Amino acid sequence: MESHNTPTLFDSSSPSPNHFKKKLVLIGGGHSHAIALKLWGMDSIPSTDLILISDVEQTPYSGMLPGHVAGFYSYTETHIDLRNLAKFAGAKLIIDRAVDLDLNNHKIICESGKQIEFDYLSLDIGSTPQTITIPGANKYAIPAKPVPEFLKAWYELKQEAISNSTQPISLVIVGGGAGGVELALNMQACLRKILDRPQDNLQIHLVHRGDRLLSGHNNWVSNKLKKILLERGIKLHLEQEVIEVLSDRINCKSGFSIQYDRVFWVTQATAPSWIEQSQLATNERGFVLVTDTLQSVSHPQIFAAGDIATMIDHKRPKAGVFAVRQGQPLFHNWQQILTEQPLTKQP
Ligand SMILES: Cc1cc2nc3c(=O)[nH]c(=O)nc-3n(C[C@H](O)[C@H](O)[C@H](O)COP(=O)(O)OP(=O)(O)OC[C@H]3O[C@@H](n4cnc5c(N)ncnc54)[C@H](O)[C@@H]3O)c2cc1C
Known part of the structure; x- marks a missing residue:
């Protein structure tokens, strides 16, 4: 596990090249982040530090999971190797579990005690x-x-x-x-x-x-x-x-x-309590409320996609297929916000 103490944006005390880099931190290697990381690997923004915090190295692909249970597919066939994907994307992978958010200070608190700063945050942590x-x-x-x-x-x-x-x-x-x-x-x-x-x-x-x-x-x-x-x-x-x-x-x-x-x-999906306890706007079941641009309605510097997000203008079931579809627009809007361009609404 690695620590990340890169200077925050416009910190005049440390004029390193990293100084002007923006830090985009992703929590969870779910379906949307997996797609977005692949796209990032093909078209990255060099002035960005990309960090992925995941509690697993291998993340399951839900559409094939039942087939793995039946014995049709192997473990490897049904899981995405996040270490390889992060390497391809040029992202730093931190194996740890996020347990809290300090939104006033732009920090993620991990189970190990580590605190990770961000300029922009993206959540794709699924549901249970x-x-x-x-x-x-x-x-x-x-x-x-x-x-x-x-x-x-x-x-x-x-x-x-x-x-x-x-x-x-x-x-x-x-x-x-x-x-x-x-x-x-x-x-x-x-x-x-x-x-x-x-x-x-x-x-x-x-x-x-x-x-x-x-x-x-x-x-x-x-x-x-x-x-x-x-x-x-x-x-x-x-x-x-x-x-x-x-x-x-x-x-x-x-x-x-x-x-x-x-x-x-295998009952109704629910969100982890630390999300509801943060200051992020959530619905009555604890899911992060997002706009059509996949930005939090309360904190526009925070994105959420997949099961953990609930779009305020579209009723969508909590299913892997929707998390996959959000990967491309999520990637696009990361790029837009990082380059200070207008964000695009998800169709
Ligand atoms: C038995 C079963 C079968 C299903 N079959 C299908 C299907 O056939 N088709 C379909 O479309 N949907 C299916 N679903 C629903 C599907 O699993 C979810 O909708 C889908 O996985 C959501 O994707 P996601 O990207 O939101 O999150 P996930 O795929 O759940 O990924 C979240 C990732 O974040 C990590 N993570 C979680 N919390 C933290 C944390 N605090 N810190 C760091 N990392 C964290 C997790 O380990 C995981 O890697 C099924 C669900 C179940 C239970």
Whole structure:
């Protein structure tokens, strides 16, 4: 981990060449930043210090993650190597976790205690499923994010199945959005190849609070996926709200209960609390409110993209596909602000 104490802009006490450099700091190597870093590598602004703070060296590509769970793609195929990408972009990579922002002094506080100054800041740190409100969920459920922790739990489960392929397994997946449906189908695809007599030995339950799956999509999509899940023998429990997670079962408001060996949590996306605690304007779920230029509505020197950002003028689902689409306009607007040109609105 490296420290960054380059002089702030227009500090007359240290007339080094770095003196006039502007510092653009990125937090998180999510989808938008990955695209923007690649574009920066092809067309950089030399008078800029570019720094990437990431808590991982390998960041997952969400569209391929379910395929990795199914066993179709390797870990390497589904992850972006941020060390290589940062090198290509000429960015300094700091492996650390941002835990706070001191916006008055333009500083990022990291878990290691390091403080990093910025002139411009860009956030692409994703989101995690909401667990805190359900008793026992934090202790017993495995959230689908952060992905490294999820994959660790998934690899352990797979190894147990390989070591004892006659042992029945019951999995509960909570959340009937795209992530939950994808995990149910892909976990089944993988474990069916491992377990003996999988029709008898594998039970996958998908529990969803709503009366239909993928509520953000139209009825055709929702019905089609319901049909596929039922044809594949996945047990679907609609209109069941989990109110308690115990060490071996979940309890629903209706009194319905399911025993499990593992429970996975893929519910509504939520933002980390340190963002809400900063002075950045956020919505009621803690996501950074941004304009069409991807600038914070309260702090225009701060950009946000991907799941962590909520555009005030466009309702967009929290999905990797939108984070990818924001990569190019984000890069463009970094360049515009750094060269003091007018910023462009995202179409
Ligand atoms: C099971 C599952 C399946 C999904 N499948 C799909 C799909 O098929 N298609 C689709 O479009 N979407 C899918 N999604 C949604 C998708 O994962 C997210 O919308 C997408 O990852 C958001 O991208 P992002 O760039 O905002 O952040 P992320 O991809 O989450 O990247 C954020 C990065 O920031 C890092 N980071 C986080 N906090 C910090 C910090 N404090 N300091 C430093 N670094 C930090 C993280 O380690 C990570 O590398 C799925 C989600 C789940 C849970």
